[in-house]
Amino acid sequence: MESRLTRLEAVQTMLLEIGQKSSTCTDISEFLQSVHAALGRIMYAANFFVALSDHEGPANQVRFVYFVDEVDEPPDPGELCELVAGESPTAAVITSGKPMVMTAAEHVSKREDNAGFGIGTIAEHWMGCPLLDQNNQVLGAIVIQSYDKQHTFSHEDQALFALIANHVSSALRGLQSMDRLERAVQERTALLAHEVAERRRAETIQRALYELANLSATTTGGNVLNTRLHEIISELVPAQNFLIAIYHPDTEEVSIPYFVDQKDDQAPVKRFDFGIGMSSYILGRKQAALLDKAGLNALVAAGEIAQPLGNVDIASWMGAPMLLGDQAYGVIIVQSYDAAVLYSQGDLDILAFMASHVAVAIARMQAEREIRRAKDALEEQNAALENALTSLKDAQGELVRQEKLASLGRLVAGVAHEINTPLGICVTATSHLVEELKLTREDMAAGVLDEDGLNQFFDIIDQSLRIMTTNTQRAAALVRSFKQVAVDQSSDDIRSFNLRKYLDEVLLSLQPKLKGKPIAIEIDCEERIEMASFPGAVSQIVTNMVMNSLVHGYEEGQSGKIKITGKLDGDVVVFEYSDDGIGMDTGTLAQLFDPFFTTKRGSGGSGLGAHILFNLVTGALGGTVKVASAPGMGLHYKLRFPKVKRK
Known part of the structure; x- marks a missing residue:
């Protein structure tokens, strides 16, 4: 009992020393050294260290601010060490915020499971406690260990060590606050002095640069x-x-x-x-x-x-x-x-800085002289370039106009070829009817016309008239469609039209081009889209899209599907066109709208179809166009243009 009281008195004395030392000491290492000395008076403390977390860095980085060990070399107190919770008992204490006691057998067992567990030599008995701030946030860990089997830590030692760790935590909070405050004041003072010196130096250099710039300019x-x-x-x-x-x-x-x-x-x-x-x-x-x-x-x-x-x-x-x-x-x-x-090196830096600005001034003066000498020649070159650009624009406009006319000409040829069939049938039917009429009159004049012959003649008339009616209506529809589309393509007037019905007319006029090709066209357009815009632009856009698909999207004899959709988004028409053809790679897609760019040069491609399409959408219709494609994925256009085009 007497020895227990003596130890408790020693503990009390130690706690008082910790409190007094923390109020008079400003150095953490000196304070911890005194704690170590006092701790050695109440228990075995030959091996003792304190690790503090780096609050400005990652949570798993610590500094060993105090380290005394009989076996292992102490780390640099200023060096940051990275500890992993699953591989370090010290890190486990800091991470969990709870005390930890470990025997040599337990350490060996953990190292067998994880060869990297524990830094340094295995201790016979290891004991660590967390150091906490006022908010119970972990500041670090205080550790004591023994390599001697004769010196191990009892439950009472563990309880006393936890009590001491609590008092050390309180002391460290104050010391760290004072240390940070003093460092902050010193750093701020030094920074302000440096800023004042740098500002004065910068002002002097700025004046010098201003004078240099003014001098080189005058x-x-x-x-x-x-x-x-x-x-x-x-x-x-x-x-x-x-x-x-x-x-x-x-x-x-x-x-x-x-x-x-x-x-x-x-x-x-x-x-x-x-x-x-x-x-x-x-x-x-x-x-x-x-x-x-x-x-x-x-x-x-x-x-x-x-x-x-x-x-x-x-x-x-x-x-x-x-x-x-x-x-x-x-x-x-x-x-x-x-x-x-x-x-000094600072003087050299200033001289080099000024020399570089002198070089800029010299280069500027030389450039000004060169500019004056080259000004007249440049103006002449600009005039020549402007004339060349004007000529180029005129030539490009003429080529675009010729392409539109050529497209219209191909439309005329196709429609004429298509009309030739129904008109030929009508001519044949008419000739047959005239011949039958002649024969019937001859039979009637000869008195051999009976009732059966007359009924047979009426059947021939009826059949011929049906054939003639069907084919003349077909020809009339082609002519009507061609007439409207041709007028629209050659006119720049705004008129009202229903988008769905107009698409039907345009596609009807393109039937000669689609005839005999296994390409199906599907239209999914809202019936209610009434537009007041340029129908010729719409016709030319759809024609160019379809023709580009036929020429570039499909190989000869290849089947495919083209889908055209139209819907309203407020007052804006969302028009989409897609085919399931061969598509194009990124490089080709990037040049799609460039004038005269084609992958079918000499095989029916002029390189103006997509260019005209882009100009009509963004110019005449006042809209936007986006295009997407990939090899084997076909081509997809998405157009947006106002339902009503304002002049």
């Missing part, structure tokens, strides 16, 4: 531009010694139009071959470079800089190419002879 080059450029760059970096070199790709030479130096009154040479001097070194690399005297001497010794020109007794040197894309216009060089003025 001057044509020369010494005025170069002098002012020197002044602008001097406001950004120390540039008492300044040089501008221009590259001439046509002659592969470098010229020095501007040179200011403390030790040399003028440039050693005004123009030299590319490959000589430090300017050529920068032009060849097409990259900015920062050098001191030792670096310059090393490059000269290595042969990377040939024949350095001018004074090389430098303290610091930097050069940047005036580069636009892959084209180098020249180099800007700044150097210092004073050991107190040494350039």
